[in-house]
Amino acid sequence: MIRAAAVAWLILLVAAPLLVVFAIAFAIPDPGLPPFRLPIENGRWVAGNEAWRVLTGDGFYLTALGRSLVVSGGTAAICLGLAYPMALGILRAAPRWRPMLLALVVLPMSAGFVLRMAAWMGLLRDSGPINRALLALGLTDAPVWLLYSDAGLMLGMVHSYLPFALLPLLAALAARDRAPEEASADLGAGPWTVFRTVTLPASAGAAVAAALLVFIPAAGEFVIPEILGSPGSLLVGRAIWQEFSVTRDWPLAAAASTALLAVLLPPLLWWQRLR
Amino acid sequence: MTRWVLAAGLAFLWAPILLMAVFAFSDARQPFVWGGFSWRWFAALAENERLLGAAGLSLLLAAGAATLASLAGGAIGWVLARHGAFRGRALFAILAAAPLVLPEVVTGLALLLLFVALQRLTGWPEGRGVMTLLLAHAALGAGYVAVVVQGRLAGMGLALEEAAADLGASPAMVFRSVTLPLLAPSLVAGWGLAFLLSFDDVVLAGFTGGPGATTLPLLLFSQLRMGPTPEAHALAVVWLVVAGLGLSLWGWLGQRR
Structure with a gap:
């Protein structure tokens, strides 16, 4: 009975919505409410491929999708690059410090996502502390364009997603067997050689899983680019939101979501296997 | 080396939050400008x-x-x-x-x-x-x-x-x-x-x-x-204090168990 309830929940709230998205991607835009009608007339299927034509027709959506993958891939790579040494640093600290360090990683996450973005907005502004410091130090003559730029976007992305890479990697590294590392160090390997030849190969699966846990959701990110990114920067999450709320072309939004999902399916299945 | 990256990473995670918390007590209307100590944004928040x-x-x-x-x-x-x-x-x-x-x-x-x-x-x-x-x-x-x-x-x-x-x-x-x-x-x-x-x-x-x-x-x-408002910064301080208290309570309960 528990299984039936769990299956019903997953079908209704996970599987069915995704199938509905796929179906609506073939619907026909309509000025009514909801702003589409099903591609069925007199009981016959009149294929509404309009959304797909728009999606693949001009370069807009393909560029947006490509740029989104570059941004989320970069975010995942930077997060992983930071998460490895940070996780090892936490595990090498004295045991009584570890809960404290873990709290320092987790607590910023509970400080409110929108409010953290508000902080970055204030910091990156032309008259913000970063630019004031750069001007005072004489490193620049005019304020550097940080807010509403790709640099600002990446800072916000890494700041939001870092804990998602750090926490699973920390769990995997905490559970690892230390003996091979000690043996390799005893035999004269330096810290970097130990990491490269023992720690890294042994934890590669967990590292890839942690990076995917950042890469997949970040590919559809819409709030951070909206607040910190440049207004003209094309990202698929933003395009989907705009088709939904501004242009009100729901079939196009559904088709773009389906395309994003199709691109993310291989990494999703990879993550599922590594987990 | 890992210790330094850890310190830098934690500083990166915390710097915006701590700066925001400090300037929530600033009298200035502009965010991140110090205009003297004031509770005014907390009062505005309460209203x-x-x-x-x-x-x-x-x-x-x-x-x-x-x-x-x-x-x-x-x-x-x-x-x-x-x-x-x-x-x-x-x-x-x-x-x-x-x-x-x-x-x-x-x-x-x-x-x-x-x-x-x-x-x-x-x-x-x-x-x-x-x-x-x-x-x-x-x-x-x-x-x-x-x-x-x-x-x-x-x-x-x-x-x-x-x-x-x-x-x-x-x-x-x-x-x-x-x-x-x-x-x-x-x-x-x-x-x-x-x-x-x-x-x-x-x-x-x-x-x-x-x-x-x-x-x-x-x-x-x-x-x-x-654009950001000082009122939002005041809210972040309240939020962070509540979250910190919650986490401490959690840790304390966990130790007693």
Whole structure:
């Protein structure tokens, strides 16, 4: 009975919505409410491929999708690059410090996502502390364009997603067997050689899983680019939101979501296997 | 080396938050400009009824969604850990984990379209609002609860439950007096996680909330497009203090156990 309830929940709230998205991607835009009608007339299927034509027709959506993958891939790579040494640093600290360090990683996450973005907005502004410091130090003559730029976007992305890479990697590294590392160090390997030849190969699966846990959701990110990114920067999450709320072309939004999902399916299945 | 990266990483995570907290006490209207010490933004916060109303709605919504997510996620985690192999288990596992990784834009649009389709077919739900948002947040939270509960069940093994059964306890008694107490900490952790996810969410609320359900993050997000305000910084301080107290209480309870 528990299984039936769990299956019903997953079908209704996970599987069915995704199938509905796929179906609506073939619907026909309509000025009514909801702003589409099903591609069925007199009981016959009149294929509404309009959304797909728009999606693949001009370069807009393909560029947006490509740029989104570059941004989320970069975010995942930077997060992983930071998460490895940070996780090892936490595990090498004295045991009584570890809960404290873990709290320092987790607590910023509970400080409110929108409010953290508000902080970055204030910091990156032309008259913000970063630019004031750069001007005072004489490193620049005019304020550097940080807010509403790709640099600002990446800072916000890494700041939001870092804990998602750090926490699973920390769990995997905490559970690892230390003996091979000690043996390799005893035999004269330096810290970097130990990491490269023992720690890294042994934890590669967990590292890839942690990076995917950042890469997949970040590919559809819409709030951070909206607040910190440049207004003209094309990202698929933003395009989907705009088709939904501004242009009100729901079939196009559904088709773009389906395309994003199709691109993310291989990494999703990879993550599922590594987990 | 790792120590220095750790210090730099923590500084990166904390710098914006600490700076924001300091300047919440500044009298200046411009964010991150020091204009002398003042409580004025906290006073303004206490009088901002729109913000307080949104915060109240968000708290209730998060509590409701977390409770529903704990029930559903608990069941999903139980099936994953205890039901062994059954037909469609691989698909079940993928669906259970999907809310964790799917981009929120996709989840949000998908749930919205489901609600619209359901309304067409059955007449329910009547438009978007708190009810649809509650279900959306519960769907997201259940994925996280399921992972936590599954991990705990896999870790604790069957020995204690089997011992209780051998000593004559009925299945219901075993569940109530052995399984549930062992599972309680992870259920509480999952509830907390689902609460935070709901309380922090912008995207799902934007898609499935509708006009009657303006949550706190959604309100802040729409105001933020005009630029940051010192009032938001004051709110962040309140938020951080509450979260810090919650986490300390959690740690203290954990040590006593």
